[in-house]
Amino acid sequence: MNSETTSRAEAQAPPLIRNAPSKGWVSLGLRELYDYRELLYFLTWRDIKVRYKQTVLGAAWAILQPLATMLVFSIFFGRLAKMPSDGVPYPLFSLAALVPWGFFAHGLNNATNSLVTGANLITKVYFPRLTIPISAVLSSLVDFFLAFLVLICLMIYYRILPTENLWLLPFLTMLAIITAMGVSFWLGAMNVQFRDIRHAIPFLIQFWMFATPVVYPSSLIVNPIMRMVYAVNPMVGVVEGFRWALLGTATQPGPQIIVSTFFALLLFLSGAFYFRRLEKTFADVV
Amino acid sequence: MAVPAICVQDVSKQYHIGDIRRGRTTFREALIAAFVAPFRRAGNVLRGRATGAAQLDKEFWALRNVSFKVEQGEIVGIVGRNGAGKSTLLKILSRITEPTTGYSEMRGRVGALLEVGTGFHSELTGRENVFLNGAILGMTRAEIYRKFDEIVAFSEVEKFLDTPIKHYSSGMKMRLAFAVAAHLEPEILIIDEVLAVGDAAFQSKCLNKMQDIGKEGRTVLFVSHNMPAVTRLCGRAILLDSGGVIDDGPAHKVVSSYLNVGYGTSALREWSDSANAPGGEVARLRAVRIISANGQISEGVSIKEDVGMQMEFEVIKGGYTLLPHFYVYNEEGICVFGALDQDPVWRRQPRPEGRYVSTAWIPGHLLAEGTLFVNCNLITLSPNILQFKVQQAVAIHVADSSDGNTARGDWTGRMLGVVRPMFKWTTEYFPAAAPASSAGSGRDASRNNTT
Numbered sequence: 188m189n190s191e192t193t194s195r196a197e198a199q200a201p202p203l204i205r206n207a208p209s210k211g212w213v214s215l216g217l218r219e220l221y222d223y224r225e226l227l228y229f230l231t232w233r234d235i236k237v238r239y240k241q242t243v244l245g246a247a248w249a250i251l252q253p254l255a256t257m258l259v260f261s262i263f264f265g266r267l268a269k270m271p272s273d274g275v276p277y278p279l280f281s282l283a284a285l286v287p288w289g290f291f292a293h294g295l296n297n298a299t300n301s302l303v304t305g306a307n308l309i310t311k312v313y314f315p316r317l318t319i320p321i322s323a324v325l326s327s328l329v330d331f332f333l334a335f336l337v338l339i340c341l342m343i344y345y346r347i348l349p350t351e352n353l354w355l356l357p358f359l360t361m362l363a364i365i366t367a368m369g370v371s372f373w374l375g376a377m378n379v380q381f382r383d384i385r386h387a388i389p390f391l392i393q394f395w396m397f398a399t400p401v402v403y404p405s406s407l408i409v410n411p412i413m414r415m416v417y418a419v420n421p422m423v424g425v426v427e428g429f430r431w432a433l434l435g436t437a438t439q440p441g442p443q444i445i446v447s448t449f450f451a452l453l454l455f456l457s458g459a460f461y462f463r464r465l466e467k468t469f470a471d472v473v
Numbered sequence: 474m475a476v477p478a479i480c481v482q483d484v485s486k487q488y489h490i491g492d493i494r495r496g497r498t499t500f501r502e503a504l505i506a507a508f509v510a511p512f513r514r515a516g517n518v519l520r521g522r523a524t525g526a527a528q529l530d531k532e533f534w535a536l537r538n539v540s541f542k543v544e545q546g547e548i549v550g551i552v553g554r555n556g557a558g559k560s561t562l563l564k565i566l567s568r569i570t571e572p573t574t575g576y577s578e579m580r581g582r583v584g585a586l587l588e589v590g591t592g593f594h595s596e597l598t599g600r601e602n603v604f605l606n607g608a609i610l611g612m613t614r615a616e617i618y619r620k621f622d623e624i625v626a627f628s629e630v631e632k633f634l635d636t637p638i639k640h641y642s643s644g645m646k647m648r649l650a651f652a653v654a655a656h657l658e659p660e661i662l663i664i665d666e667v668l669a670v671g672d673a674a675f676q677s678k679c680l681n682k683m684q685d686i687g688k689e690g691r692t693v694l695f696v697s698h699n700m701p702a703v704t705r706l707c708g709r710a711i712l713l714d715s716g717g718v719i720d721d722g723p724a725h726k727v728v729s730s731y732l733n734v735g736y737g738t739s740a741l742r743e744w745s746d747s748a749n750a751p752g753g754e755v756a757r758l759r760a761v762r763i764i765s766a767n768g769q770i771s772e773g774v775s776i777k778e779d780v781g782m783q784m785e786f787e788v789i790k791g792g793y794t795l796l797p798h799f800y801v802y803n804e805e806g807i808c809v810f811g812a813l814d815q816d817p818v819w820r821r822q823p824r825p826e827g828r829y830v831s832t833a834w835i836p837g838h839l840l841a842e843g844t845l846f847v848n849c850n851l852i853t854l855s856p857n858i859l860q861f862k863v864q865q866a867v868a869i870h871v872a873d874s875s876d877g878n879t880a881r882g883d884w885t886g887r888m889l890g891v892v893r894p895m896f897k898w899t900t901e902y903f904p905a906a907a908p909a910s911s912a913g914s915g916r917d918a919s920r921n922n923t924t
Contacts, residue, residue: 201581201582202582203580204578204579206566206568206577207571207576208571208572208574208576209571225608226609226611228608229605229614232605233594233605236601237597240596307591307592308591309569310564311587311591312569312587312591312609313567313585314609470564470569
């Protein structure tokens, strides 16, 4: 939507708000997005508030989900299949991946559906539409932090200290956020018109998990070039980075993280532009 | 010279209505369409028809070259029948959707209320929803904090502020939602008629609030089907019909031309096609007329003359006792009176199939001057079932000639009152020569209704 709000500071002149047809690619409207940061805050806050309403276990769900998955993986992949785990106990190995992965999967799922769930807002109020998927991803961060606490407990249990690369964790989390947002910009915008996406999402997430070293170590791939190609999936960089920074796995994921970052940014920017391009039709087709 | 607060220039909005109303909604259809389109287009070219992808869909112009300007501080009503393009216009003004061509420009902070309680979440408490809804409507957090107490007081739901609103009654939800909306302080306010839902008390609260907003010098754009509210609130009105501006001017004039659309007069409405006429399987309304004493369709009537409200309806299924009736509303939305069937013959007996023309005669020297809106209804009795109800079917424009022979006497200024009957006046006079006992003028009034 080509609607620009001129600066409010401009000589006290009232802002001019214009609505005219836009053609092709439009700017990201970052300034406007910034102007609406409070709405972003409230939408995120609402999602968090509402998520575990009317549940008995409440926020415990955020802990139970990765924990239960970790147990199942440990029994089947760790014990029975004897999956290698880069020299760390398998439960810890899998949980260190499940925490960022769970965030990504939830964020992606919520954000992709967010535009359709928020249809009543889209058809009745104007605001930068990007706030909807962004807030959906951000609200999943709460679950991520709760799950992270479990990971810390498990590290204490196994008496494993984080490495000095711990400082990279915020960056890696950022990488996961950007990836989740980038994919959900693409899929969320498509989902407005093609509800097929909604049904495809669970499969996509499942396939994507097996394309990410969650249950297995990426060290299974030996060829260094293939490892780079593998890292085109940004979640490879995130998961390998988490294990490396927290558990000290000797996988040297530096180059992988760089490749992953590049593709995450590509996904994010292309997704944002694609979203902005389709945005003008949302209110008419949702 | 002030720049207009709202400027709409040649705005058109096109929707595509394909086989499925919302266009192609699945990949499969999109793929098939993408595959078939080139062939279809080629076929069209061969057959000498217009080309271009757009032509393949059914097009529908919700708005066509709409232009107008609104000065700062004006309260403008937008009227028009369903499907005239009112909602589309509001969606473009509030930037929910883009115009297909043309542009709209607004100077100032815009608040758009297309719905009461947008974004309310039933699991959240009243307090939380005030903040959420406020933010969605464009208030800052600081602003909501500042007005919070005021909003709560206005909503009258203090006691339940920390209860999830799923436990609220619909009335409470509505009050809370309106309280938030009412405390929005934009320079330009765009309101859809959804605000006019709820009970009568709530409606009048809404309308009063809107009047206050207008008095504060803010620009208001108000869409409504409620003609009395439009004439009361708005100085100016814009009439839309099939996507275009038909009329733009003083509210009362535009409202009467709204009632005229397609009829040439606001004193007559006819339904030529029985299938589309109001009503059901028992009876259908075919015409409503305002007539003068000689039976002519009469758009403007003198306050002195009798005026007839006439409805013509057909009874399709006989054997019911009917109660045709009218309700008359003034510009303020006040119901002046109801006129229920008094016909000596048909009043208490079942009616056979056929056409009926019922007329209620309003005596002269009763109506106040101004525009009166007539609702035309029909009920079948025992059990009481509404057969049709047409609001603002026709209008009566009553003019008070200032010739000294009406209730206003020799006064030519503004006159209050819902009705304006002639009274019999008497005066007793006590000459000043007599000491002390000064005069008390007799005020023996009696109604003087002619029939």
